[in-house]
Amino acid sequence: MTFSKIESFIAQLKPETLAAERKTILQPLVAYIQAKADQDQVVNLHFICTHNSRRSHLSQVWAQTMAHHFQLKQVFCYSGGTESTALFPMVVETLRNSGFQIAQLSEGRNPIYSIKYAANAHPIIGFSKRLDDDFNPESDFAAIMTCDSANEACPFVPGSDLRIPITYADPKAFDDTPQQAEKYQERSLQIATELFYVFSQIESHS
Numbered sequence: 001m002t003f004s005k006i007e008s009f010i011a012q013l014k015p016e017t018l019a020a021e022r023k024t025i026l027q028p029l030v031a032y033i034q035a036k037a038d039q040d041q042v043v044n045l046h047f048i049c050t051h052n053s054r055r056s057h058l059s060q061v062w063a064q065t066m067a068h069h070f071q072l073k074q075v076f077c078y079s080g081g082t083e084s085t086a087l088f089p090m091v092v093e094t095l096r097n098s099g100f101q102i103a104q105l106s107e108g109r110n111p112i113y114s115i116k117y118a119a120n121a122h123p124i125i126g127f128s129k130r131l132d133d134d135f136n137p138e139s140d141f142a143a144i145m146t147c148d149s150a151n152e153a154c155p156f157v158p159g160s161d162l163r164i165p166i167t168y169a170d171p172k173a174f175d176d177t178p179q180q181a182e183k184y185q186e187r188s189l190q191i192a193t194e195l196f197y198v199f200s201q202i203e204s205h206s
Contacts, residue, residue, distance in 0.1 A: 002069055002118045005099025010069060013189075015197040026194055028164045030201045032142045033075070037202055043067075043075040044141035048150050048157065052081030052128040053088045055146040055168045055187070061095060061124055062192045065117040066199040077124070078141070080131030082153050086110045087126050090175070094184040098192075102126075131157065166194070 002010070018026075029045075036043040045063055049056035060079035067075035092113060096102050101116040105125075113126040129135055131143075131154070143157035145165045157163055168191060174183040 001120075002065065003099050003101065003116075006065060006117055007069075007099075009098045009192070010066075010196060013193045013196050015193055015200065018194065018197055022194065023197070025166055026198050028162070029142065029144065029166065030198050032162065032164070033072075033198070033202050037072065037074070037204065041074070042140070043072070044078065044137045045075065045144060046078045046080060046131065046136060046141045046157075046160070047144045047146050048080055048082075048131050048154065049145075049147040050082050050150045050153070051085040052079055052083075052130070053085045054091050054171060054184075055191070056081065057087055057091050057126055058095075058188050058191045059144065059146050059166075059168075059195070061100070061115055061117070061126070062188070062195045063199075064124055066192075066195045068118055068121055069196075070199045070202065070204070072199065072202060072204060076137075078136045080129050080133055080136050082131065082150055084110060084128040084130050084133075086128050087113060088172075090171075090180060090184045092126075093181070094188045097185070098188065 033043050047056040047059040056079040060077045064077040103114045104111055105114055106112040110128050115124040115126050139159040143160035143163045145151035148167050151165045171184045171187045174180045
């Protein structure tokens, strides 16, 4: 069972407010997941941004959580960047505020975090990594481009079944401003809402 605070957060999402153009952008991801589910195949989703520090992590974590919420057991979510930096602390704080249980497993320039969304599910291991890192799939995955610069820098992602641009505005623009926490929460909410919509469209055959 997903943690109750996360379930409460999910229950307040309003996917019906999504604009038609966003649903069109999300449709290739819906179709990819559905096609894999229809064949009873594993669904590997790799969320890619330039620095693998903010949007790609929010997308990875919410996608894995939504797959669990909708009881799609064969979905595995990853994230990577065109370069590695660090998982930005405000992302950790934003997810913690939504009910995720997060533990820091290592120190240093690029700390590793355990991000739990359910009592009996394997935690997501969060840290910044390149998209071709050993932690990420080599083949049979959808590459979901979460920022414009990564989308432009990676016209081709080796090993991917297809590339799906689903880009988000960078909350980094509000770092060190009074609106920082609010803007990170806003972006997390947008990503959660859109991924709720995506997984709500999937017909399960189990």
